[in-house]
Amino acid sequence: MIRVANNLTRTIEPVRSSDVDEVRRAIASFSQVSNSVKDLAVILPADVAPMINVAASASEFLTLMCSQFLSNPGDQVEPTQLLSQIERAEASCQQVFSPEHPLFMGFKYTRASIQRKQGDSAGAMAEYEEILHRFDSSGLGTESPLRRNVLLNHGQVAEKLGNDEKALDSYMKVIAATDPDPVRHAHYLFVAYVLVAQLFMKRGELDVALQFFTNIVDAPNFSPQSIEIQFGLRGMFQIYEQRGQWAQPLVVCCD
Incomplete structure (x- = not known):
């Protein structure tokens, strides 16, 4: 999910054929998971329904995101549809996981990437800052690739909003990380x-x-x-x- 979200706003690295192959494999895998869990939902007891919903919603969402990466500009899914799918997947996960689970930072990161692509810099900034706050308060450390991806995107959005000092602070934290x-x-x-x-x-x-x-x-x-x-x-x-x-x-x- 993080890799696909990065590709939505990638400005420095070109898309490589290996990325495309990886996304195609991911689509096939997520589609298979989605279909399988729907079949399981018919025969499994009701007390495991929340977990089934998580698997189904997350798989559908990731399939949609990966398809978005491969599609032509005119054929891409509307951002509002992507955001709605995030909300459904997030709601399903909330039935199973605590709000502090790292999975929710992934949802926030993806939502921010979509908002940034839409030109909603303020909305993206709010999501990035919430993720960074969770990193600081949870003791997850500074080595996480997600944290550095967030810092890089946070800095670029801060520049877009005219806050060069905040941008510089984010970039320097990336440089200081191990x-x-x-x-x-x-x-x-x-x-x-x-x-x-x-x-x-x-x-x-x-x-x-x-x-x-x-x-x-x-x-x-x-x-x-x-x-x-x-x-x-x-x-x-x-x-x-x-x-x-x-x-x-x-x-x-x-x-």
Whole structure:
């Protein structure tokens, strides 16, 4: 669910064929679960009905979300239908799980992603801040990929609303977080460095922006020919051009 929600607002990474294959497998799996639990509901006792409702509602919702990812722009499901499906799935889960269950943060994250795509920045901001509050109050830690996804999206929405300081705070929390997976950690650092650099470029603070692009280029986890390094170099060259330092890109390339 989180992966599909991320794809609704993805702005830096391209969609890869592996993503499409994964979503197609997910659709087949969720559809099978949905059909199976409906058959079970006929023969199982009434006291397990809430759990059956959870499985059915969640499977239908996830199938809809995955289909949304694969569909053409003109064929996509209306956002209001997606939001209604979230409400039904969430209501079913509330019969079984406590309000503090991490599953509900997933629902909130997906709802915020849809609201953000609709242009409802204030609504998305409220959902993201509620998730972050739950992380802070529940002691779930700072290593969760969901928390960093929320922080990145929270920061971008804050920028949209004109609150650069709140955005910067979110991005810096992503940079400060640790991760036992070095590849995943490098990915989050790259995205956060780019967003911070772009924010400072927007504010005209080119020295600070240059430092964050340099951080990308100097990162040990990326190969010299990687997209990440190329992105960092482009950012550095853009700043040098704005300053009129035409010879500096040659120094960087030949260093």
